[in-house]
Amino acid sequence: xxxxxxxxxxxGCGTVGSAFAEQLLAREPLLARRLGARLHLARVAVRDTxxxxxxxxxxxxxxxxxxxxxxxxxxxxxxxxxxYAADWLRTALGRxxxxxxxxxxxxARTPALLERLVRRDQRLWCEGAVAAGVPVVRALRESLxxxxxxxxxxxLNGTSTFLLTRLEAGATFEAALADARALGYTEADPSADLDxxxxxxxxxxxxxxxxxxxxxxxxxxxxxxNGILPFAREGGWRLVATAVRDGDRVxxxxxPERLLPNDPLASAHGVVNVxxxxxxxxxxxxxxxxxxxxxxxxxxxxxxxxxxxxxxxRRLRARVAA
Amino acid sequence: xxxxxxxxxxxGCGTVGSAFAEQLLAREPLLARRLGARLHLARVAVRDTxxxxxxxxxxxxxxxxxxxxxxxxxxxxxxxxxxYAADWLRTALGRxxxxxxxxxxxxARTPALLERLVRRDQRLWCEGAVAAGVPVVRALRESLxxxxxxxxxxxLNGTSTFLLTRLEAGATFEAALADARALGYTEADPSADLDxxxxxxxxxxxxxxxxxxxxxxxxxxxxxxNGILPFAREGGWRLVATAVRDGDRVxxxxxPERLLPNDPLASAHGVVNVxxxxxxxxxxxxxxxxxxxxxxxxxxxxxxxxxxxxxxxRRLRARVAA
Numbered sequence: 001x002x003x004x005x006x007x008x009x010x011x012g013c014g015t016v017g018s019a020f021a022e023q024l025l026a027r028e029p030l031l032a033r034r035l036g037a038r039l040h041l042a043r044v045a046v047r048d049t050x051x052x053x054x055x056x057x058x059x060x061x062x063x064x065x066x067x068x069x070x071x072x073x074x075x076x077x078x079x080x081x082x083x084y085a086a087d088w089l090r091t092a093l094g095r096x097x098x099x100x101x102x103x104x105x106x107x108a109r110t111p112a113l114l115e116r117l118v119r120r121d122q123r124l125w126c127e128g129a130v131a132a133g134v135p136v137v138r139a140l141r142e143s144l145x146x147x148x149x150x151x152x153x154x155x156l157n158g159t160s161t162f163l164l165t166r167l168e169a170g171a172t173f174e175a176a177l178a179d180a181r182a183l184g185y186t187e188a189d190p191s192a193d194l195d196x197x198x199x200x201x202x203x204x205x206x207x208x209x210x211x212x213x214x215x216x217x218x219x220x221x222x223x224x225x226n227g228i229l230p231f232a233r234e235g236g237w238r239l240v241a242t243a244v245r246d247g248d249r250v251x252x253x254x255x256p257e258r259l260l261p262n263d264p265l266a267s268a269h270g271v272v273n274v275x276x277x278x279x280x281x282x283x284x285x286x287x288x289x290x291x292x293x294x295x296x297x298x299x300x301x302x303x304x305x306x307x308x309x310x311x312x313x314r315r316l317r318a319r320v321a322a
Numbered sequence: 323x324x325x326x327x328x329x330x331x332x333x334g335c336g337t338v339g340s341a342f343a344e345q346l347l348a349r350e351p352l353l354a355r356r357l358g359a360r361l362h363l364a365r366v367a368v369r370d371t372x373x374x375x376x377x378x379x380x381x382x383x384x385x386x387x388x389x390x391x392x393x394x395x396x397x398x399x400x401x402x403x404x405x406y407a408a409d410w411l412r413t414a415l416g417r418x419x420x421x422x423x424x425x426x427x428x429x430a431r432t433p434a435l436l437e438r439l440v441r442r443d444q445r446l447w448c449e450g451a452v453a454a455g456v457p458v459v460r461a462l463r464e465s466l467x468x469x470x471x472x473x474x475x476x477x478l479n480g481t482s483t484f485l486l487t488r489l490e491a492g493a494t495f496e497a498a499l500a501d502a503r504a505l506g507y508t509e510a511d512p513s514a515d516l517d518x519x520x521x522x523x524x525x526x527x528x529x530x531x532x533x534x535x536x537x538x539x540x541x542x543x544x545x546x547x548n549g550i551l552p553f554a555r556e557g558g559w560r561l562v563a564t565a566v567r568d569g570d571r572v573x574x575x576x577x578p579e580r581l582l583p584n585d586p587l588a589s590a591h592g593v594v595n596v597x598x599x600x601x602x603x604x605x606x607x608x609x610x611x612x613x614x615x616x617x618x619x620x621x622x623x624x625x626x627x628x629x630x631x632x633x634x635x636r637r638l639r640a641r642v643a644a
Contacts, residue, residue, distance in 0.1 A: 019603070023468070023603060027468065027470075031468055034467060034468070034534075120356075127465065133601075133603060133604030133605070133607065134604075134607060135457075135461040135465035135466070138460070138461070138464060139457040139460070139461070142460060142464075142625060142628075142629060143449065143457035143460050143621075143622070144621070144625060145356060145625055145628050146349065146353055146356070146624035146625055146627065146628050147621055147625070148349075212356075264610075281341070281455060281617045281618065281620050281621035281624070282454075282455030282456075282611060282612065282617075282618055282621035282622075283455070283611060283618055284611060284612075285455065285457070285610070285611035286608075286609070286610045286611065287608070287609055288586075288607070288608045289604060289605060289606060289607035289608065290604065290605045290606075295602075295603040295604075295605070296603065296604055296605055298603050299466070299469055299601065299603035299604035300465070300604075302468035302603070303465040303468055303469070306464075306467050306468050307464060
């Protein structure tokens with residue numbers, strides 16, 4: 001009997017999406033063995049279908065909504081970062097597909113998606129939305145699922161870390177920003193990095209998973225790094241996201257902090273994110289690793305895609321059995 | 323309709339087992355909501371059934387094999403650390419139950435158990451066997467499942483870290499060992515900690531999960547800390563477990579290393595374990611947290627028990643449907 005096939009649709013084929021697609025195609029036989037099913041990249045939504053990509057032309061579309069709606073796509077992998085990504089995710093989930101996303105703002109601004117995280121919906125996976133390949137979402141979701149999380153702290157925005165450490169080393173803000181752009185560490189418009197809304201979306205997602213209550217990005221109190229730029233040369237400044245549970249409420253903030261040298265968060269440098277979670281039994285747990293970049297984010301998408309595909313396989317088998 | 327019940331049997335009710343049982347009983351309603359089923363601690367195997375414990379007398383037995391064989395127990399949680407724990411685990415798995423264990427030697431010495439880890443058997447969970455509550459086994463098993471792991475390094479034995487840092491601070495070996503005993507950091511017989519066999523079992527499990535090939539503890543090349551004790555005062559020494567893939571083979575070693583101050587592993591202190599995994603896409607990922615202690619190990623057991631219970635529930639539902 002031929003192995004079953006799980007059909008994937010990829011939305012967005014920029015740095016992250018193409019790193020994901022390359023990994024998937026390069027390791028197809030191995031992933032098939034691990035899953036017990038073939039993972040077939042059936043459709044890819046790109047901005048310009050005329051540019052040569054990794055899949056046959058016929059698999060390409062410039063309309064992401066087509067993939068979200070396509071009943072033959074079992075798992076939608078969304079790596080576009082587009083502001084309307086939330087609509088595609090909701091459409092795909094609404095028709096029964098599984099969804100893997102790296103779009104933090106789409107998740108953290110959409111109550112319906114946060115609600116799915118609250119109930120650990122096996123059809124929504126978003127490791128890549130927070131700290132790229134650092135597996136902290138899954139740890140909160142599964143490893144610490146029976147635990148009481150007490151607090152979360154993290155340096156979750158690599159761009160601001162990069163800028164602050166460059167300023168600390170004596171660079172001007174203009175030179176530091178130019179370096180960040182040249183290294184691909186920031187968008188053309190770096191405002192979401194500098195004003196803290198990027199980190200706010202990430203801590204909102206971590207809070208939602210840890211405390212099983214939806215925390216929208218708008219509920220995070222946010223202060224960007226602009227105000228402390230004149231003091232950055234003092235050293236030790238990082239943009240820190242903090243969250244604690246306060247009775248039935250979650251208090252989450254993003255603000256610049258001057259860290260003591262022995263603070264685990266002070267080891268964040270360049271694109272390296274650091275997250276510290278305190279839980280009642282496990283005590284203080286710390287993760288660190290690259291929190292940005294195509295490959296690191298693709299790592300999270302691949303891991304989540306295997307989990308989503310496993311769930312999709314159960315659906316496919318139940319359908320066959322029925 | 324009453325919610326379904328998943329029946330647990332606990333083997334071993336020492337420091338770890340009792341911390342697990344306490345958490346389970348204290349958070350029963352919450353865990354039931356999270357799981358969609360009641361987790362009922364139906365039986366507990368203890369050394370002395372006359373001592374007052376957390377469950378009714380009738381639930382106690384002094385024969386662990388009874389729990390392993392009991393067809394009414396859906397999930398066996400093993401926290402005895404007993405040398406023959408492997409037999410109970412195999413018996414329970416053999417009759418179709420799920421198993422959660424914290425016994426590193428039982429897993430790392432038993433090919434049949436390592437084979438189950440290789441194929442990601444959803445009925446065998448062993449997070450607590452490595453670095454206690456630091457969720458690195460699950461990360462290798464699930465988050466990095468589609469990735470190529472390149473290397474693993476870890477400071478995985480808290481006792482040797484404690485002794486080495488005490489010697490570094492000027493203590494004599496006898497005084498350091500007495501402190502470790504007084505703080506509950508080591509067994510009456512500390513030889514497995516000092517000679518490296520404890521760390522060897524842990525790295526064997528990590529290798530097995532990361533590279534999906536069974537690595538027995540006997541295949542790990544081991545050097546304990548005895549030989550470097552005279553130099554410990556130089557500072558920076560840790561007992562380091564290292565593993566790389568070399569073609570089709572896995573090379574794993576445990577040996578004392580003098581670490582550079584900026585090595586992530588050098589931040590291991592007291593019972594804090596540090597693990598660094600390098601993967602092709604994610605790059606270098608680091609975890610740290612308490613690698614020993616009743617509460618930290620119980621954290622891993624609770625997380626794994628929820629996963630094992632989810633799998634058990636699927637079995638129970640399939641049985642009802644059939």
